Amino acid sequence: MAARPMRHRAWLALTLTALAASPALAAAEADEARVALTGMAEAMRRLDYQGSFTYEHSGRTDTLRIFHAGAPLERERLVSLNGPRSEVIRSGSDVTSIQADGSATVFSGSGRGLVPLVPDASRPLLDAQYEIRVSGSDRVAGYAADVIDVTPRDRYRYGYRLWLERNTRLLLRSVVTDPERRPLEQIMFVSLDIGTAPSEVDLVPQRSELRTTSAAPANELVVRGKPYWRVDPVPPGFAFVSARRPKQGPEGVEHLVYSDGLASVSIYVEPRGDAQPGFDTLAGRGIVNVFSRVEDTWRITVLGEVPLATVQAIGQGLQRN
Structure with a gap:
């Protein structure tokens, strides 16, 4: 009869050891994922x-x-390999x-790649906002x-697998994921x-004649000092990243970027341009959501690959600095 208590104590000791090691194991897995x-x-x-890749969005592939x-x-x-032929070239x-x-439209981008749905993981992620872990193995394209x-801890951001x-x-x-x-x-x-x-041929437009227009913000400059506008309160985890404004133009016009280290949100402040009453509007297509409102003589537009709650909170929290 003495064997059973000894087996029980041994099982209990192993269980307690495993439980004690699990936080360390979870931390190691999180570090590996980061x-x-x-x-x-x-x-x-x-x-x-x-x-070649497939892109499923807005009810189409x-x-x-x-x-x-x-x-x-x-x-x-x-x-593009289906539908109307189009192409995008980045250098x-x-x-x-x-x-x-x-x-053809030529503009200055952010420097991010052309493959969609790639999270901007170049900056350290905030553990307070996301749970990050290795969840398994698989095989894709051979x-x-x-x-x-990458699982969000609140409703202000999307998740990724x-x-x-x-x-x-x-x-x-x-x-x-939502x-x-x-x-x-x-x-x-x-x-x-x-x-x-890729060869040089693969990296240049295949059309010999193009009707080109420019949308590059050549007259914009990066704000080094204090921006005209700020968000207060800011949704948890989001922080100011950058601001741009025209070299010449009305005081108050500005483009702000806020980020949580993974998701980014752009805020555009422009002159209102009309005397009609302004209304708050929310719109979304796929994972891109937009919030717009009028503040005195300004029209404020917020957009990003974040839930509606996030663009709305940022748009409603924008105020003169």
């Missing part, structure tokens, strides 16, 4: 790759082909969008992948060649 996300951001910029040449000068070209921060009729879950190639950490698949963890949009590579640089 390192993987940092590697993803670097791989998407640095590596040469080309392939598009198929696109990407050609990407990595550092030192990052260049890429994105081509550094210069972007050219070409439509099916041959019209490559072994680690699956990373990311499939990262095991060796290079290149993103193979991305699913964006605060209830329901899928909203996703991309998935169906063919991919990692490490092969």
Whole structure:
């Protein structure tokens, strides 16, 4: 009869040891996931790759082909494979969008890549806002992948499930989820060649004649001092990142960016331009949501790949600095 208490004590000791080790194990897994996300951001910029992927959004599925040449000068070209032919070419921060009729718009972008649904994980994530962990393994486009879950802790941000190639950490698949963890949009590579640089032909427009217009904010400058506007209160985890304003124009016009380290929100403040009563408006398409309101002589527009609650809270909290 003495054997049973001894077995019970041994089982209890093992259980207590496992419970004591679980926080350390969870912390190690979180660190591994954060390192993987940092590697993803670097791989998407640095590596040469080309392939085709599907993009499910707004009730439709598009198929696109990407050609990407990595550092030192990052260049890429994105081509639609279904529907009206269009393509986007990026060289550094210069972007050219070409439509099916041959019209082209040139503008200065943020320097982010052309593959959609890639979270901006270049800055450290705030553990207070997201739970980050490795949740399993899978296979995508012929490559072994680690699956990373980025789960928001509140209703102010979306979540991600990311499939990262095991060796290079290149993103193979991305699913964006709402605060209830329901899928909203996703991309998935169906063919991919990692490490092969695209040719020069693959990185330039295929049309010989283009009707080009410029949308580049050549007259804008980065605000080094105090912005005209600020958000107070700010949704939890979000903080001011940057501000831009015209070199010449009415005092008060400004473009602000707030971020939580993963999701970014843009705020545009422009002259109202009419005397009609202003109304608050909310609109969304896929994961992009927009809030607009009128404040005295100003029209305020907030947009970002965040839930409606976030753009509304930021828009309502904007005030003169």
